[in-house]
Structure formats: C-alpha cells, structure tokens
Amino acid sequence: xxxxxxxxxxxxxxxxxxxxxxxxxxxxxxxxxxxxxxxxxxxxxxxxxxxxxxxxxxxxxxxxxxxxxxxxxxxxxxxxxxxxxxxxxxxxxxxxxxxxxxxxxxxxxxxxxxxxxxxxxxxxxxxxxxxxxxxxxxxxxxxxxxxxxxxxxxxxxxxxxxxxxxxxxxxxxxxxxxxxxxxxxxxxxxxxxxxxxxxxxxxxxxxxxxxxxxxxxxxxxxxxxxxxxxxxxxxxxxxxxxxxxxxxxxxxxxxxxxxxxxxxxxxxxxxxxxxxxxxxxxxxxxxxxxxxxxxxxxxxxxxxxxxxxxxxxxxxxxxxxxxxxxxxxxxxxxxxxxxxxxxxxxxxxxxxxxxxxxxxxxxxxxxxxxxxxxxxxxxxxxxxxxxxxxxxxxxxxxxxxx
Numbered sequence: 330x331x332x333x334x335x336x337x338x339x340x341x342x343x344x345x346x347x348x349x350x351x352x353x354x355x356x357x358x359x360x361x362x363x364x365x366x367x368x369x370x371x372x373x374x375x376x377x378x379x380x381x382x383x384x385x386x387x388x389x390x391x392x393x394x395x396x397x398x399x400x401x402x403x404x405x406x407x408x409x410x411x412x413x414x415x416x417x418x419x420x421x422x423x424x425x426x427x428x429x430x431x432x433x434x435x436x437x438x439x440x441x442x443x444x445x446x447x448x449x450x451x452x453x454x455x456x457x458x459x460x461x462x463x464x465x466x467x468x469x470x471x472x473x474x475x476x477x478x479x480x481x482x483x484x485x486x487x488x489x490x491x492x493x494x495x496x497x498x499x500x501x502x503x504x505x506x507x508x509x510x511x512x513x514x515x516x517x518x519x520x521x522x523x524x525x526x527x528x529x530x531x532x533x534x535x536x537x538x539x540x541x542x543x544x545x546x547x548x549x550x551x552x553x554x555x556x557x558x559x560x561x562x563x564x565x566x567x568x569x570x571x572x573x574x575x576x577x578x579x580x581x582x583x584x585x586x587x588x589x590x591x592x593x594x595x596x597x598x599x600x601x602x603x604x605x606x607x608x609x610x611x612x613x614x615x616x617x618x619x620x621x622x623x624x625x626x627x628x629x630x631x632x633x634x635x636x637x638x639x640x641x642x643x644x645x646x647x648x649x650x651x652x653x654x655x656x657x658x659x660x661x662x663x664x665x666x667x668x669x670x671x672x673x674x675x676x677x678x679x680x681x682x683x684x685x686x687x688x689x690x691x692x693x694x695x696x697x698x699x700x701x702x703x704x705x706x707x708x709x710x711x712x713x714x715x716x717x718x719x720x721x722x723x724x725x726x727x728x729x730x731x
Contacts, residue, residue, distance in 0.1 A: 334361025335689070339517060340423040342367060342416075343400060347375050348473070348499055349457050349533060350429035351396040352506030357425075357513065358399030359685050359694040365419060365710065366400040367407075370731045372703040373397070387675030388703055394680050396506075398670060399696025401706035404731035407438055411729035418714050420445050424520070425453040425513055431470065432462045442528045452526040453516045457509050461532035471533065476501035480537040481555070485544055488559030504540055505533035566612040567591070567619050570649060576632030580623070581645040585609065590642040595626040670699035704731045 339362040343354035351366075351373065358364040366373070372388050379391025406412040420426070426445070428435055435441045435456070442454045456462060459471020466479075477483050477495055487494030509531045516527050538545060543564075547553040560570035565583040582588040588609075592600040600606045600622070605615040612619050627635060632648045639646035655661060670680045684695045707730060711721050724730040 334694070336360040336362035336514070336517075339363065339425065340365065341513075342419055342423050342426040344426060344428040344430075345457065346373050346429060347378075348392070348396065348502040349505040350427045350509070351375065351393075352503055353455070353457065353509035353513070354427050355396040355399065355696065356507070356510040356685060358696045360514075361694075361697075364400040365423070365706075366397065366402045366701065367416065367419070368402055368404045368703060370404050370406050370728065372404060376703065384676060389673070389675035389700065394673075394676070394700050395682055397700045398668070398680075398682055399698050400701055401710065402701035402704055403707045403710050404704040406729050406731075407440060409727065409729040411724055411727055413439060415714070415724070415730065416440055417444075417448060419710075420449055420452065422714075423449070424451070424517060425455065427455045427457065427509060427513070429457040432456070432458055432467050446526060446528075450526055451520045451524055453513055453520060453529065454526065455509050455513050455529040455531060457505055457531045457533065459532070460534050462530045466534070473499035473502040473533075476505075476533045476537055480534055481541065481544070482537060485555045485557050487557050489557060491559075492557035494557070501533050501537045505531060505536045508536040508539075561616065561620075565609065566616040567623050569620065571620070571624050571627055573627045573632040573635055574630055577649040578627070578632040578635055579647050579649060580639065583645075587644050588612070591623075591639065591644050594638050594642055594644070595623065597622065597626055665693050668695045673699045674702045674705075707731070 336357055339357070341354060341357050341362045341364045343351065343364050343366040345351050345354065346369075354364050354366070373393055375393040375397075376388040376390050377385045378393065379385055381391050384391050384394070405415055407416060436443075442456075445452055445454055458467070459476055460466035460469060469475075474495055477500065478493065480501065482500065483493035483495055486492060486496055509529070512529045512531060516529060520526050544555045547555055547563075560579075562568035562581065562583070565581070567588075568581045568583055570577055570579050580591065582591045585608075588606075589601050592598055592606075600619075604611065606612050606619050630638075636646050636648050650658070656667065661667070666684055666686075667681050668684050670682070673680045680700060682696075682700075684693050687693070708721075711724070711730070716724070721730075
C-alpha cells in the first residue's frame with residue numbers, strides 16, 4: 330500500500346498461530362503495517378492445514394495462505410536464550426504484538442507484558458485466547474467449534490430438527506481476530522497521543538457473544554429464550570429462504586411497504602387485506618401459512634427471475650449462491666475483492682486471497698507482499714537488527730533461529 334496507508338510506519342510482531350491471531354495481523358498488514366511473523370522452528374501449524382495436501386507438504390498450506398500475505402517470516406525458538414534476546418531486540422523496534430498462546434505461556438517464557446512494557450512503554454501487547462486471561466474457563470484449550478458451542482451460537486443455528494448446528498466456517502476465530510485488530514488500532518491511536526501502551530486481553534468467547542446483539546438482548550431485556558429458527562428471521566415474516574421453480578432465494582420483506590410490494594409482484598394483492606397477513610405481528614403469528622403461500626406463488630418462476638423482479642420494486646432479495654458462484658460474480662470481480670500473488674514458493678499456481686471488506690477513498694486495501702515461506706526473511710531481519718556474521722552463525726548453529 331502507499332505511504333499514506335493508515336498504519337504506515339507501524340511494526341507489528343505476529344507470534345500467533347493458525348487463525349484468530351494471524352487473521353488479526355493480516356488485517357493490519359492490509360492497512361499498511363509492517364508485520365514480522367515470529368514462527369516456531371516448525372512453523373505455524375496452518376502451514377500444514379488446508380484442502381490440498383500438496384501445499385501442506387511444502388509447508389504452504391491453503392489455510393496458511395488465506396491470512397498471511399504481507400508478512401515477513403523468521404523462525405525462532407523462544408525457549409532458547411538467544412531466541413529470547415532476538416525477540417526483545419524486535420520489541421525495541423516494534424509498536425505492537427499479537428500472541429495466541431494459552432494464558433500464562435508468555436509469562437513463563439519470560440516474554441510477557443511486564444517484561445515488554447519495561448523496555449518499550451508505548452508498546453501494545455495483544456493476547457488472544459479462547460476465554461481470556463482470567464476467569465473459570467481461562468486455562469481451557471479452545472478451538473472455533475468449542476467457542477461456537479459454548480457461546481450459544483450453535484444453539485440458535487439450524488432449526489428444531491438440526492440444531493445445535495455449527496456455522497459453516499470458523500466464525501468465532503474470525504470474530505476474535507477482527508476484535509483484536511480493532512482493539513489494537515484503537516490503542517495505537519491512544520499510544521501516539523499519550524505515549525502509553527497497554528495490554529489487550531481478547532477473548533474469543535466474549536467477542537462472539539458481543540456480536541450476538543439482538544439474540545442476547547431478546548433474553549436480557551425481554552426474557553425470551555432464543556430458539557433455532559432455521560432460515561426464518563425472528564423479527565419479521567415473510568423473511569427467510571424460499572424454494573422457487575429452480576433454485577433457492579432469500580427474501581426479506583421486513584417493512585410493511587416491502588411486504589405490500591412483494592404481494593403485488595408475486596400476484597397475491599389480496600394478502601394486503603387478509604387479516605392473517607395484513608399487519609407485521611399478524612404475519613409473524615401466521616408465519617407457516619404466509620411462508621407456504623409464498624412458496625406456492627414462487628414455484629412459477631426461477632430464483633434469478635424472482636430476484637430481478639423483487640429487487641426492481643425495492644424488496645430485498647438474493648439467490649442462495651455457492652462460494653465459487655459469488656467469487657465469480659461481477660460484483661466481487663469489479664470490486665477487486667480477491668488479490669492475486671504470483672511466484673509464491675511452494676505453490677504451483679498464483680495464490681488468491683480475500684481482501685478486507687471496505688475501501689479507503691475508493692481503493693480496497695491489500696497486503697503488499699505474498700505469503701512468506703518459513704523463515705524467508707531471516708537474513709534480512711538479522712541484518713536489520715545489526716547482527717554480525719559470527720552471531721548469525723551462532724544463532725543458526727544453536728537452533729535459536731531456523
């Protein structure tokens with residue numbers, strides 16, 4: 330990105346592994362931060378994960394590629410005294426750090442917040458974990474699916490027959506990563522203004538619950554126990570997923586004017602005067618009836634035809650697409666949602682990754698460089714740190730650096 334990128338001049342140490350932390354660091358890289366990825370000697374576990382075993386054998390797993398563009402890699406043994414010394418040399422030159430070890434690990438290594446703040450008082454130190462650093466669950470191991478279950482997400486996903494059901498991608502890892510990136514950016518602004526850094530404790534569980542606003546509020550403020558409703562919208566009807574002659578479509582007639590337009594388009598203007606359907610609350614009480622009636626009318630045309638007709642009259646509607654279908658859609662292509670990186674070592678073809686979901690002055694941010702091979706930037710980083718040839722040889726021979 331150009332020098333005017335929001336995080337230009339910021340250096341972030343990425344000590345994290347797999348998804349939540351690397352996703353957070355990837356967002357910062359896309360915003361122009363320099364991200365130095367300190368990996369274990371064997372590398373980020375995600376290097377061995379993904380749908381294509383050939384990539385994993387090269388330690389460039391598909392899962393790793395998704396969230397590690399724009400980073401510099403060096404493999405360091407943080408248990409080795411020389412590895413720890415290198416870590417602190419980087420801390421002295423950096424602005425922030427992301428780690429997602431279990432609570433207490435960094436302190437036991439002598440690399441925790443208290444050790445870091447004494448060297449760099451402006452430093453922003455972010456720990457991401459399943460449950461936060463304190464509390465009854467803090468010491469538990471956690472993966473995305475564990476958090477999905479404990480957070481209540483699975484209890485409201487699916488319908489009464491299929492729930493509890495896991496969301497189809499690692500939503501809680503991703504939410505935790507976004508929360509961390511957001512918190513780091515906020516604290517970097519504060520550090521520049523006050524000269525004081527901070528310790529950030531990001532819990533994937535808490536981050537996930539915080540995004541469940543309406544569901545949580547229904548319980549806290551209305552005493553309603555959230556229940557799985559499948560593809561229906563609990564705030565309105567008809568609002569959900571419907572079968573057509575060919576294909577499936579989502580329709581969200583959430584406002585009265587949208588419902589009335591829907592009724593006219595599908596050829597059922599009498600719905601506007603039917604006491605079961607005429608008012609919002611009545612439609613919710615007769616959800617099954619209005620849904621069945623709507624699917625009957627939709628059976629006369631294909632999903633893409635209905636999508637066009639409904640959108641033309643202001644009714645929110647969209648076909649249910651596969652991931653390949655939306656990535657091949659003109660909207661994604663024209664919006665430059667995917668970035669491509671060529672000549673990535675260990676990969677047989679260009680690497681394509683999703684870019685952030687926003688634009689700055691009309692331009693979508695992107696990581697400035699391709700995903701790194703393991704310890705690809707070792708020599709350049711050691712030179713930058715001022716290490717001479719003798720010290721480099723000692724680091725490598727001792728196993729402190731790979």
